[in-house]
Amino acid sequence: MTALSALLLRDMRLAVRVGGGALMGVLFFLIVVTLVPFAVGPDLAQLRRIGPAILWLGALLASLLTLDRLLAADHEDGSLDLILMGGTPLELAVLAKAVAHWVASCLPLVVATPLLGLFLNLEPLAIGAVALTLLAGTPALTCIGLIGAALSVALRRGGLLLPVLVLPLTVPVLIFGVAASNAAVAGPMSFGAPFLILCALSLGSLVLGPFAAAAALRHGLE
Amino acid sequence: MALIDLANPTRFLALAARVLPWLAAATALAFAAGLYLVWFTTPDDYQQGATVKIMFIHVPNAWLAMGVWTVMSIASIGTLVWRHPLADVAAKSAAPLGAAFTFLALVTGSLWGRPMWGTYWVWDARLTSVLVLLLMYLGVIALWRTVDDPSRAGRAAAILTLVGAVNLPVIKFSVDWWNTLHQPASVLRAGGPAIHPAILTPLLVMAIAFVLLFVTLHLAAMRNEILRRRVRSMWLMQAHAAQGA
16 A cells, blocks of 8 residues: 555656646646637637537647656656566556546646636536536546556657547547536536436546556566 | 467468468359349339449448457457467458448448438438547557567557457447437438348348458458568568677
8 A cells, every 4th residue: 555655646746846747738728728719719609609618628638648658757767667566466556657647637627627717708607517527537538548658658659659549539538528518508418417427437447447557568568 | 170270370371371262252252142133133212212222332341340340359359368379460450451341331421421411421420430430440550550569569459459349339329429419310310211121132142242351351461461470570580690690
């Protein structure tokens, strides 16, 4: 247990200190949201209508941005080999790394959502719904991304491959995240059903992700 | 001959050389019979006219688009669990074929959609999930092409294939759900008319022809992959010898 918490703390410290990319994701999120009005026009009514979709897309892309460092940095300095050889089960170790990554990179996105929602002229209810769905859905993005990161860790061009592998698998999360956010504001569906499915997707990937990632690491690095 | 005997690539090559001409002939025969039935015996649809004949190409391709991923998943289990030496060869050579069948299903579907729906593309649930399937095929192929050592690439691609196999039903379900939420089923009638035997028989013959085509091409591609790996290891040996000298 202490090994896991040490790993968790170490990863979070690394992410927030110099050289870590924790806040890079939020900056990227801000830039994506800023770019959207230039593309679709500054019409506030339209922005309000597509706001939840923009926020979800921005968060999805921003959470991808930092994924390639999730395991690659440890691979480069050799600590990944120590984790592989250590006594802690690899599945739990990569889960700890994913949790640390989620806290350092995805939680800031959720925190930044209300501010960006104001830019897009969202009502308070919609802002709350988007923030809540992001809170529930980003663990799924991190865990699916974890698989991609583990598959591409030892590759020279892994950073390029990662989004190609990961993005098709995130389709369900995006669908239910945006659907729940829209349902909270406009209906006709209830907020509950898509939100619960979103939670189910997160829980499911929380199980699948670490096992697949650990298998990929064992087979990939030998 | 048991599956384990085929672990010896030489034995597999001998088998492939014996079987391939017969398979190719059977494929050609099935296509000839199927196309004859399609062009000369099936009636035109009373609503769709002659364009309904696109279905005889489109539907088998769509079936194979899903079937090939199943073949790849089984091969991936073979790679990860039994370490069968030919499993990753089978998975690797199936991926481009599956992508091609998926692509053909999309193209024929969109050519069919143009006269029927008045547009080449609609964000219909089925079309969208097949498009995501194509993206996943391309992802697997990209992974194969990024790792230079074939056995390591094989295991990575096997994990990705199995993750994809777990996710594909979820994606299919969520895309269906998304589509019914966003637009009513106005473009594609749910259900549709029951299929008359005059249509069903040629369709099944064409499906058999396409399955035979896949088996033939897959065997040939596996043979090529084995030969390619032999050439690669010969090059590596040569390079090592040159280094040592």
